[in-house]
Amino acid sequence: MTINITVGSRNSPLAQAQVNEVLEEIRQHHPQLTFTPLFVETVGDKDQKTSLRALGKTDFFTKEVDDLLLNGSCRIAIHSAKDLPEPMPHGLSLIALTKGLDPADSIVIRSGVTLSTLASGAKIATSSIRREESVRKLRADFSFCDIRGTISQRLEKLNSGDVDGVVIAEAALIRLRLTHLNRIKLPGDTVPFQGQLAIVARSDDNEMEELFYCIDSRENVRRLRPGL
Numbered sequence: 082m083t084i085n086i087t088v089g090s091r092n093s094p095l096a097q098a099q100v101n102e103v104l105e106e107i108r109q110h111h112p113q114l115t116f117t118p119l120f121v122e123t124v125g126d127k128d129q130k131t132s133l134r135a136l137g138k139t140d141f142f143t144k145e146v147d148d149l150l151l152n153g154s155c156r157i158a159i160h161s162a163k164d165l166p167e168p169m170p171h172g173l174s175l176i177a178l179t180k181g182l183d184p185a186d187s188i189v190i191r192s193g194v195t196l197s198t199l200a201s202g203a204k205i206a207t208s209s210i211r212r213e214e215s216v217r218k219l220r221a222d223f224s225f226c227d228i229r230g231t232i233s234q235r236l237e238k239l240n241s242g243d244v245d246g247v248v249i250a251e252a253a254l255i256r257l258r259l260t261h262l263n264r265i266k267l268p269g270d271t272v273p274f275q276g277q278l279a280i281v282a283r284s285d286d287n288e289m290e291e292l293f294y295c296i297d298s299r300e301n302v303r304r305l306r307p308g309l
Contacts, residue, residue: 085115086289089146089155092120093231098256099278100159103179103296110295119155121145129229133208138167147173150283157289158281162274165281174284177297181277182252186212187264188219189239189254190246196220196265203245206238212248215267232257252276 090100097120104116125142133141140147142164149155150173162178169175188205190196196219205216206228213225226244228235232253239247248267252275254260277298282289 083113083115084292085117086157087117087119087155089119089121089149089158090160091123091126091142091146093126095232095253095257096120096159096161099161102256103159103278103280106179106296107293111292114292119149121149131229132227133229134210134227138165140166140170147281150281156282156286157293160279160281162277162279163272165274165279169281172284173281174290175279176282176286176290177280177293178274178299179278179280179296180298181274182255184271184276185251186215186248186267186271186275187251187254188216188246188248188267189236189262189264191239192263194245194263199223199245204243205246205248206235206244207248209248209272211272212267215269216246216248218268219265232259236262250275 088100088104090096097118100118108114123142123145131141143158143160143166146158146160147170150158151170157176162181165175190199199220201222202224205213205223205225207213207216207225208227208229216223216225223246228238228244228247232249235247235249238244251266254262254264280293
């Protein structure tokens with residue numbers, strides 16, 4: 082029997098690539114499933130001024146998508162796992178966490194440039210204190226500025242010369258097929274769940290929980306539910 086599932090997500094190119102990644106994976110297990118994407122702008126997409134440096138685990142990038150779940154407009158939502166708020170909204174549950182892609186961060190620089198040829202005081206764009214500290218381990222003399230927007234908008238700041246480097250998650254570059262860009266992986270740990278994707282559903286939607294169990298990478302969940 083064919084089941085059509087409406088999928089809520091942010092509407093950025095990266096978010097759409099993430100949806101495609103999850104759907105390709107789940108179809109390997111359940112080829113009978115069909116999907117209807119429902120893409121929306123979140124407050125985090127519309128607000129390009131608020132710094133992310135001290136934002137914490139809020140619903141800045143998830144609220145409008147999760148509202149679609151809560152009002153019945155979609156059956157599942159797909160988020161970057163690192164963007165999930167803590168706690169989760171009442172009535173919603175994380176039903177699967179993908180294995181994900183490379184969790185590293187990279188600093189993207191212009192073609193032909195190297196870390197050593199960047200001038201002292203070169204401007205590096207990142208909205209993360211953690212990422213800034215990682216860059217300082219490579220070159221302590223760089224300067225830093227906040228940056229917001231889609232990956233293409235951030236890279237345009239680099240290409241136009243507004244900044245000399247942009248820190249971007251390696252998983253984002255892979256998903257957007259941008260691994261040809263000149264970049265250097267940053268040392269140190271990254272934020273938990275970076276590169277992984279979260280599938281969220283209403284807490285009472287047992288059908289979705291059972292369907293997506295097969296792509297859940299969480300070992301503790303698999304031990305608790307060996308029969309699925």
